[in-house]
Amino acid sequence: MKLKHIGAIAAAICAGLAVRNYAHKRKIDTIYAKAAAIQAEADALEAEETPVWAFLIEDAYAPFYEVGDPVVVVNPYIDAGFREPDHGVVIDRKQNAYGAYVYRVSGQDGWINENWLNYDEFGPKEVRDVKKDLRAETIKAKIDALLDEMNDNAELTRVTGDDSFKQRNETLIPRLVALHEKLPKEGV
Numbered sequence: 001m002k003l004k005h006i007g008a009i010a011a012a013i014c015a016g017l018a019v020r021n022y023a024h025k026r027k028i029d030t031i032y033a034k035a036a037a038i039q040a041e042a043d044a045l046e047a048e049e050t051p052v053w054a055f056l057i058e059d060a061y062a063p064f065y066e067v068g069d070p071v072v073v074v075n076p077y078i079d080a081g082f083r084e085p086d087h088g089v090v091i092d093r094k095q096n097a098y099g100a101y102v103y104r105v106s107g108q109d110g111w112i113n114e115n116w117l118n119y120d121e122f123g124p125k126e127v128r129d130v131k132k133d134l135r136a137e138t139i140k141a142k143i144d145a146l147l148d149e150m151n152d153n154a155e156l157t158r159v160t161g162d163d164s165f166k167q168r169n170e171t172l173i174p175r176l177v178a179l180h181e182k183l184p185k186e187g188v
Contacts, residue, residue: 136183
């Protein structure tokens with residue numbers, strides 16, 4: 001009886017191992033099929049690519065930066081950890097006698113070689129509130145326009161003697177006061 005049980009157990013173990021090996025083989029075959037598909041796709045893409053030497057290089061020394069790009073002026077001889085970067089914006093660009101591009105950068109004097117510039121990815125440490133400044137500038141422009149109109153009305157009153165221009169100035173004064181109150185306070 002024991003021999004029958006041992007034979008049945010051995011047969012069950014063999015059947016279990018066969019099933020496990022079959023499942024493992026299917027898993028490995030699936031992985032190899034995926035790898036072959038990826039390799040075939042990579043080969044197809046590689047076959048489509050035009051070799052680099054096939055392109056006609058029109059300008060081997062194309063400029064790195066365009067006018068208006070934010071840049072950081074760096075000294076390539078000093079390690080980046082030991083210097084405070086000078087932020088600026090490219091104002092102008094030209095090629096020097098040697099064919100290298102040089103740039104004028106806001107806040108800097110003279111022309112700077114492009115090897116001394118890096119693209120400013122992060123921006124300056126302190127940023128002005130441009131929206132607040134633009135709002136103030138817009139209000140100041142409106143105040144200037146009202147003051148110009150009031151000066152014109154005063155001149156027309158003086159020249160023509162017509163009091164309607166003087167009355168128009170009196171209606172503009174409340175608008176002028178309201179605009180002045182909307183101006184952002186300095187230091188806030």
